Amino acid sequence: xxxxxxxxxxxxxxxxxxxxxxxxxxxxxxxxxxxxxxxxxxxxxxxxxxxxxxxxxxxxxxxxxxxxxxxxxxxxxxxxxxxxxxxxxxxxxxxxxxxxxxxxxxxxxxxxxxxxxxxxxxxxxxxxxxxxxxxxxxxxxxxxxxxxxxxxxxxxxxxxxxxxxxxxxxxxxxxxxxxxxxxxxxxxxxxxxxxxxxxxxxxxxxxxxxxxxxxxxxxxxxxxxxxxxxxxxxxxxxxxxxxxxxxxxxxxxxxxxxxxxxxxxxxxxxxxxxxxxxxxxxxxxxxxxxxxxxx
Amino acid sequence: xxxxxxxxxxxxxxxxxxxxxxxxxxxxxxxxxxxxxxxxxxxxxxxxxxxxxxxxxxxxxxxxxxxxxxxxxxxxxxxxxxxxxxxxxxxxxxxxxxxxxxxxxxxxxxxxxxxxxxxxxxxxxxxxxxxxxxxxxxxxxxxxxxxxxxxxxxxxxxxxxxxxxxxxxxxxxxxxxxxxxxxxxxxxxxxxxxxxxxxxxxxxxxxxxxxxxxxxxxxxxxxxxxxxxxxxxxxxxxxxxxxxxxxxxxxxxxxxxxxxxxxxxxxxxxxxxxxxxxxxxxxxxxxxxxxxxxxxxxxxxxxxxxxxxxxxxxxxxxxxxxx
Numbered sequence: 001x002x003x004x005x006x007x008x009x010x011x012x013x014x015x016x017x018x019x020x021x022x023x024x025x026x027x028x029x030x031x032x033x034x035x036x037x038x039x040x041x042x043x044x045x046x047x048x049x050x051x052x053x054x055x056x057x058x059x060x061x062x063x064x065x066x067x068x069x070x071x072x073x074x075x076x077x078x079x080x081x082x083x084x085x086x087x088x089x090x091x092x093x094x095x096x097x098x099x100x101x102x103x104x105x106x107x108x109x110x111x112x113x114x115x116x117x118x119x120x121x122x123x124x125x126x127x128x129x130x131x132x133x134x135x136x137x138x139x140x141x142x143x144x145x146x147x148x149x150x151x152x153x154x155x156x157x158x159x160x161x162x163x164x165x166x167x168x169x170x171x172x173x174x175x176x177x178x179x180x181x182x183x184x185x186x187x188x189x190x191x192x193x194x195x196x197x198x199x200x201x202x203x204x205x206x207x208x209x210x211x212x213x214x215x216x217x218x219x220x221x222x223x224x225x226x227x228x229x230x231x232x233x234x235x236x237x238x239x240x241x242x243x244x245x246x247x248x249x250x251x252x253x254x255x256x257x258x259x260x261x262x263x264x265x266x267x268x269x270x271x272x273x274x275x276x277x278x279x280x281x282x283x284x285x286x287x288x289x290x291x292x293x294x295x
Numbered sequence: 296x297x298x299x300x301x302x303x304x305x306x307x308x309x310x311x312x313x314x315x316x317x318x319x320x321x322x323x324x325x326x327x328x329x330x331x332x333x334x335x336x337x338x339x340x341x342x343x344x345x346x347x348x349x350x351x352x353x354x355x356x357x358x359x360x361x362x363x364x365x366x367x368x369x370x371x372x373x374x375x376x377x378x379x380x381x382x383x384x385x386x387x388x389x390x391x392x393x394x395x396x397x398x399x400x401x402x403x404x405x406x407x408x409x410x411x412x413x414x415x416x417x418x419x420x421x422x423x424x425x426x427x428x429x430x431x432x433x434x435x436x437x438x439x440x441x442x443x444x445x446x447x448x449x450x451x452x453x454x455x456x457x458x459x460x461x462x463x464x465x466x467x468x469x470x471x472x473x474x475x476x477x478x479x480x481x482x483x484x485x486x487x488x489x490x491x492x493x494x495x496x497x498x499x500x501x502x503x504x505x506x507x508x509x510x511x512x513x514x515x516x517x518x519x520x521x522x523x524x525x526x527x528x529x530x531x532x533x534x535x536x537x538x539x540x541x542x543x544x545x546x547x548x549x550x551x552x553x554x555x556x557x558x559x560x561x562x563x564x565x566x567x568x569x570x571x572x573x574x575x576x577x578x579x580x581x582x583x584x585x586x587x588x589x590x591x592x593x594x595x596x597x598x599x600x601x602x603x604x605x606x607x608x609x610x611x612x613x614x615x616x617x618x
Contacts, residue, residue, distance in 0.1 A: 015517050016527045029417045029429075032410070036433050039491065042457070043445040058460045110342035113335035120325050120332075125343065132350050133545050134606040136553035138575045139599045142360065142582045142591050143353030146367075166345040169496070196334035217438070218496070225440030234583035245441050249560065259448045270439035274431070277438060281427055288496075288503035292538020293545065293610075 046263035047071075054260050070260035074268075077251060077261060083239050085247070092244040095157050096223040099164040103219040104212050107170040112200045114171075115178035116186055126175065130293070132168040141234075148235060159235035160243075164223050170215040176290040177211035178204065210283035217280050221273045245269055354599060360592035367586055378593035389594070391569045392577040395482065396552060396598075399573065400605065403486050404551035407493035411543060414494065415501035416528070430502060437495035446488050447561055450474040478570030481562045485571055488557050493550070497543030504539035508532065533616050540616065544609050552602045555579065574598050 041061075046054070048066035078085035114122050140163075148159045181204060189199045205212075225245045236242060248265040251258050277284070329336070361378055365371035382389050414433060418426050436442065449457045452473040459471040474480050513521075516531045533540065555575035558564075562571040565580075574594060582591035 015513060016521060016524050018523065021524065025417055029414070032414055033429065033432060036436065036491065036494075039442070039445050039449070040432075040435070042449060043442060046445065046448060055455060057454055058464045059455055059457055061457070106342040106345065109338045110346075113332070113338050117332055117335040119335050119339075120329055125339070128351055129346070131603070132346075134549060135354070135599050135602040136549050136575075137350075138553050138555065138578060139357065139595045139602070140350060140353035141578070142588055142595055143356035144349055145582070146356070146588070147348060147353065162345060163349045166342070166349040168346065168350060171342065171346075196338065200338060221438040221440075234579075249441055249444070259451075263445060263448070266439075266442045266444060270435070270442050273438040273440070274435055277434065278431060281430065284499060285430075285503045285506065288500045289507040291500045291542050292504065292536075293541040294538055 043263045043266055046259060047267045049260055051257070051260065054257070070264040071268075074251075074261040074264045077258075078247070081247075083242070083247075085244075087240055088242060088244040088247040091157070091241055092224065095160050095243060096220055098157070099161040099223045100216055100219040102161065102165040103167065103170055104215045106165055107174050107215060108205060108208065108212060109200065111171055111174035111178050112204050113196075115175045116181065116183070116204075117196075129168045129171055129175075133172060137163070137167070145234060155236055155238050155241065157236075157241065160223070164219065167219070167222070170219060173214055173218075173287055173291055174208065174211050176292075177208055177287050180290060181207055210286040213280040213283040214287035217273070217276050217284060220276060224273055225269070357592045357595045357599065360589055361596045363589040363592075365587075365589040365592075367588060371589060374589070378590050379597075381590070382593055382597065388569055388572065389574075389577055392572045392574050393597075395570075395572055396554070396574040396601075398482065399486065399489065399554045400548070400551045400601075403489045403493065403554075404548055407490055407551065408497065408544060408547040410490070411494055411498040411547065412501050412540070415498055415505055416532070418502060419505040426502075430499075433494045434498060436492050441560075443488050443492055443557060444560060446484070446491075447475065450484055450561075452476060475562050476567055478566075478568045481566060481570045485554070485558050485561055488561060489551075489554055492557065493547065495546065495550070497546040500539050500543050500546075501536070504536045505532070508535060537613065537616055541610055541613050544613060545606055548606050548609060549602055552598065552605070574601075 045061065045063045047070050048063045048068070050065060050067045050069055053060065053064060075085070078088075113119055114126050144163055145154075148154050148162075153159045153162070185203060186199055189203050194203075248262070248269060251262045251265055360371060362373060362375060363371035364374045364377075418429050418433075421429065451457075451459070452471060452475060454460055454463060454471045456471065456474070458474065459468070462468045463471070472480070474484060512531050512535060513527060516527060521527050521530060553575055554573050558566065558571040558573055559576060559579075564576060566572055574597070578591055578594045578598065581587045581594060
């Protein structure tokens with residue numbers, strides 16, 4: 001009797017839900033979670049394994065006597081390279097920071113008039129931006145290479161930074177988010193005599209903080225891992241301008257015994273974007289709630 | 296702002312009255328509006344200059360170059376449709392790349408899209424704290440850069456590789472399988488890794504959309520006779536999330552056609568028997584190794600048409616969801 005009362009109560013609380021289906025879906029979710037988590041556990045475990053454990057047969061999934069040797073070895077691998085690790089690090093940080101700041105500021109500047117000023121031609125511009133979401137940057141790699149080389153920017157940080165600033169996802173999200181700002185607020189400022197720039201900078205920008213946090217994580221994650229892909233490799237060829245992930249991606253080429261340092265490097269590389277996402281998650285979700293494409 | 300808008304509306308209302316030259320009046324009006332809002336254009340300019348130089352104009356450039364023979368050193372020479380003809384008739388490797396890319400698009404595209412939505416939908420029922428932890432776990436692979444290389448260690452071809460060791464220990468196989476060198480397995484492994492990486496922007500958009508849903512719709516639905524969660528999903532949730540579904544589709548389709556880095560880093564380039572070859576790796580081969588820019592541009596043009604075409608078709612289909 002008591003059970004049925006509880007059961008009824010439960011059903012009333014949660015509409016259209018059955019306990020048996022809840023259970024089935026829970027196991028699906030748990031399975032998916034395991035699939036997503038195992039590689040991370042494996043990576044952390046590998047990063048902490050001493051060399052003899054890496055060559056154990058059968059290999060153990062979890063580390064038995066964790067050590068930081070692999071991080072030390074990682075430093076050792078780079079201690080006799082021609083370009084020191086600190087230079088790769090500086091390159092990555094400089095490219096990621098400059099590109100992200102540039103993207104957030106320029107994309108917000110462009111999003112404001114598109115969202116709020118009803119400019120003649122504004123809709124056409126925005127339509128082109130939406131269309132550009134529908135193809136990957138690889139399509140434009142060849143012309144970009146030529147453009148960058150004509151501009152004399154080949155083999156410089158700017159060859160990585162400028163194309164990243166011009167990505168369209170950030171502008172799209174920012175414009176969608178800015179549309180929520182009430183017109184009355186902007187009009188009031190205009191009546192008070194504020195210029196368009198002033199309204200943008202001191203009224204609109206503080207209100208769209210969630211959106212720029214979102215643009216920061218999206219832009220940063222792209223730039224942080226930019227150097228080892230096709231574009232990064234061909235736009236910048238001097239070793240001293242290469243980025244950290246390019247340098248790290250060469251580690252595993254040294255053979256299986258380097259899988260420990262490789263895992264250590266991967267761990268270091270993922271920490272920064274993951275940390276940023278942890279700090280910005282609720283803002284990102286808030287921004288994405290306006291991301292829909294209207295019919 | 297409000298004043299100028301009123302101006303536009305008044306003008307529109309009036310324009311029929313000025314029988315003398317409505318067209319001329321309209322052009323002048325637009326010009327006046329442009330002048331009035333010039334600060335808006337100044338705000339737009341820096342981004343859109345970069346956008347046109349690096350994103351929009353290059354598409355036209357790629358199409359233009361695809362009709363030429365261009366090796367950077369000499370000026371491009373017009374060759375008509377020759378590059379396209381060579382691609383589809385002579386270039387057997389391209390046809391392998393095309394087949395692999397279409398396989399990726401047809402398998403990982405829909406699978407990752409459904410996974411993004413289904414998992415977001417499952418997560419949505421959890422309490423906020425657990426929800427944000429699981430969101431982080433699911434989203435982390437797509438922002439973690441090179442972490443997927445750990446799969447390479449797991450699938451390592453000797454007996455130290457975890458998959459091999461596991462299978463050998465339990466007697467499924469007697470000797471290690473060369474997972475990443477055997478064309479039989481390469482495509483499946485790349486797909487698996489690609490799926491692991493695919494809970495990205497679309498996944499976040501779905502989570503956001505589900506959280507923002509109007510609960511009164513669901514209550515109203517229950518009154519109207521919706522009995523279980525699947526009916527609720529089909530008749531209420533999906534239709535009210537349509538804008539998100541369309542945005543998410545764009546994200547997943549575009550990335551499922553662009554598989555390259557994972558393939559190159561997992562199975563090498565060129566991969567044995569080109570089993571991991573995709574259109575983008577083919578493009579990189581001709582663009583940044585052989586410097587046949589005209590030919591590479593033709594590859595890019597084909598890729599562009601495939602991406603845009605399938606995006607537009609899927610957008611059309613999604614408009615019908617729940618109708």
